[in-house]
Structures are given as structure tokens and as C-alpha cells.
Amino acid sequence: MKVQIINTSWGYVAAAWENELLAGLTLPHTTGLEALSTLGEYVKTDLLLSPLPGQPAGPVEQQLAEQVVRYFAGQRVAFEIPLSWARVTPFQQRVLKVVATIPYGKALSYGAVAALVGNPKGARAVGGAVGANPWPLVIPCHRVLAHNQGLGGFGSGLGWKEKLLQLENIDYRTDNRK
Template sequence: MKFPPNTVQSRFESPLGRITLAATDDALVGVFFDQQAHMPEVNHWPVADEHPILLQAQAELTEYFAGQRRTFEVPLDLSSGTPFQQAVWQALLAIPCAATTSYGAISAKIGKPAAVRAVGGAVGRNPVSIIVPCHRLVGANGSLTGYAGGLPRKTALLQLEGAAPSLFSESVSTPSLF
């Protein structure tokens, strides 16, 4: 992924661990849990704790974790990915809160029904966790599958949203949101 040169960052503690937010002048470009898979190198991005986009994103995520927000309004810039990745990330934005869908359904939605594995790769590199809801994807049989932030976080996010309880395996240790 290639992020704009004017990217800035801030960090905050969420109920599921520390999150790094990244933005340009006009839009949010990143939401990353510490130590998640495929996290870009962020140390060269200046810290801008008072940046309006970063403050808006943090406020909206705080409301989400408190169960007070189901949709996000912060402007997004998903141009860091390839055209294929961007198509996948746009398709993820259409999955409603508390709903789930499969990788195959996303492949079909973007007109590439045979590209299920490639969709999985694009989902794993989603730069805007939670807000671009890759945690709402499940396997073809309805099982929970990988999540760059870890399966316990995926489970916690789906539980917070009120997704179908049948998705949750007792073998996955879920961090508490409270």
C-alpha cells in the first residue's frame, strides 16, 4: 500500500487495544490495531493529535465501542490500494452493521466470482479496520475466518454489533469490551 506523503497519525486506546488512526488533510486513510497483520510502517508519519479528521474518527469509534453508533460519517480515502483492492473495500462498505456475508458473495458483487482468494487477500490488507467492516466477512460455511486484527477482536466486534450468536465458537477467547 502506498499512503499519501501528507499522512499524519494519532493513537488512542480502544476497548480492544491501542489503535493508530491515519489521515490526510481531507480524509481518514487508516485505522490499525497495534500489531495487526499487514500494518504499514507508521513511525515516519507525524503525530497530529488535534487533526480534525483524526478527532472525528476517534469520536465515532468511541461511540461505536459504546454501542451508540452503527454507521460512520468520517470521510475516507481508500486510494492506497490497487483498483481491485479498492473495489473490494468499497463492497465491504455496503455490508450493514450486525450482518455478515461471505468472501464469495463479495467476489460476485465486484464481478469477479472466481477471485475468492484474491478477495481474501484484499480484505486482509484493508487499511481502515472497523469502519470498512472486513470483520463482517465469514467463510462459505458461515464460520469465522481470519482477521488481520485477530479472531478474538473479530468476534468481539461482531458481538458488539449483535451479529448472529451461532457465529461464535467457544474456543475463541474474546476480549471484553467493558
Template sequence: MENDQEILYWTRGRFSFGEITVCCSDQGVREIRFASARQKNGRRKTGKTERVLRAAGSSQKPGARLARKTLHELKEYEQGGLKRFTVPIDTCGTPFEKMVWEELLRIPYGKTASYGEVARKVGNPRGARAVGMANNKNPIPIIVPCHRVIASDGKLSGYAGGLRMKTQLLRLEQGAL
């Protein structure tokens, strides 16, 4: 049996909140990684699919153009000029994870919601921990704004980029930077 092959294009940028690598398929943004997870060209197996990673550079392939556009939108976001991302997303996850990520997209710029509030909105009122796990698996933080989810007591908890970055993103959105 022959394996499927998926080509993702990546590009990297520096931001006030850290270095970010964006990976895109031809359909949309697949991953955003923080500096701790360096990206290189190469191949990786995920199940039966072989992922081929290529630098976006000046390629005119749809995924490469999307990677560059995503980086541009992240820069606009950082400067306070973009409140809602327009790039398409192409996430892989369980049905529950995708439902949570869709709900995160409904949290307005500059606002927060608790894990419990998100759980109630996705029909799982006792699922605050499950929402936390879905946030943990969110492959495109910032665009799918898991940084806007906080503990029920108003405290910040867990974030892939660290609590310092989560604080910076929330302050940016609330006009405190």
C-alpha cells in the first residue's frame, strides 16, 4: 500500500511576543509553532501520511502564498490593526476538539471566556478540563484564540507559548501594550 503525501509550506517571523513558524497546506493554515519548535525542510510520517515540509520562500504554490499571507496577518494583528484573521484554516483534530476550536473563534477580540463557559457553549457543561485538553491540542494558536480562555477565577493557566506570551497577547488585545 502506498502512503499519501502531504506538502506543507512554512515560513517564520519575529514578533514582540516571540518567534513564530507558520505551516500551511494548500487548503489553509495547519500549524503555528512557537520558537521552541524549530521548523526545517524535510519529511515526517504521521500515520499513513508522509508530510513533506518546504520553505515557502517565493513559491507561488497556494500553500506557500497562504503561509506568507498568514505571517502578514500576524504582523497586522501584532500592530493592533487586525481584529479577525481572514486566512482559511485547515485543522486536524477530533470532532470535539474542532467544536471547541470553532467556539474559540467566537470569543471577541479583547475579551476572555472561562474554560467552563466554553464547555457549556459546546454542550458539555462539566467539560472544563476537556476544553483545556482541546486548547492544549490547538495547532494554530493566536488565530484560533485559545489565549482568550482563562480559569473560572480569572487567573491565567496553560498556554503553548507560555503564560508570559498569553499575558502579552491579552494585553495587546485589551489595548494595554
């Protein structure tokens, strides 16, 4: 597994690569070591025991770094990075592939995603699938909201979900009103 650290204006993002496929990606952290620790949880490997990231990065790694830096600079980015689907179930794959199609600045409800994957009563299952997303940003799970535009949940914490929604100017509610 190859590891990459990306320095953004919001902090350090870590990425793991397997055979030129993205295996995992973090949101920004204060330090590169914190980002690596979180990334290890995503890919179920202790990356702190791995060699530190080396240079130069390949073309796909450079593309990811440029896109992540642009995203956190407030630019509209459509991530097109090849992913390693080995660590997600077939149902999670179906859900995450639908979530990947949600454009920058837009949102869908958990129920709408459930209907699109052929399980119209499966909003909770969709929540579980997006909660297991190892590629935040590339698969924009923060763009999935509750039926009332509420935040729902977020694997990296609701504070992060709010920051990403605000960055993209997506309307949401912080209360539970119906």
C-alpha cells in the first residue's frame, strides 16, 4: 500500500493507494500523523508502521492532490479518481456509486438514494453504507441529508458535515423539525 499526504488550506489529508486505485482518503487533520492514523482505520491497516510517503507522486496521485487542494480552496471539483472497491460490500458499492453522482452544491435524501438503489424503504441501510465510505470528498457522502434537509449522520462527525455543506452552499437544517 502506498500512502500520500496532501497539505491543504484546511489541514493534512491522507490517501492510501493499491495498484493505482484509491483505497482510502481522509478529511483534513491538524498533522499528517493524525491523518495517517485515521486513514489506517479506513483501510484496516496500521499505516503508522508503514514507510513515510515518498516522492514523486504518480499522475493519479498528483490529480487527487490538485483536486483536494482546489476543493478546500472553495473551487467546484468533480472528483474522477479510480477507486479500490475491495473493502466495501456489494450493497455499499451500489449506494456509494449513486452518491458519487450527486453534483457539487446539491444534495439527496437518504430515502432518495435508497429508492435509486432499488430499496425504497432502505434509508437506514443507506445511512450505514455512506457511514462506511472510505473516500470522503471523492464519494461525497456529506451531500446525503435526512428527508427534512436535516443533517442525519456523518462518519467524521456532524461538525465536518456542516463545514462541507457550507463550503458548497448546500442548504440544511440543524434541528429535527419535520
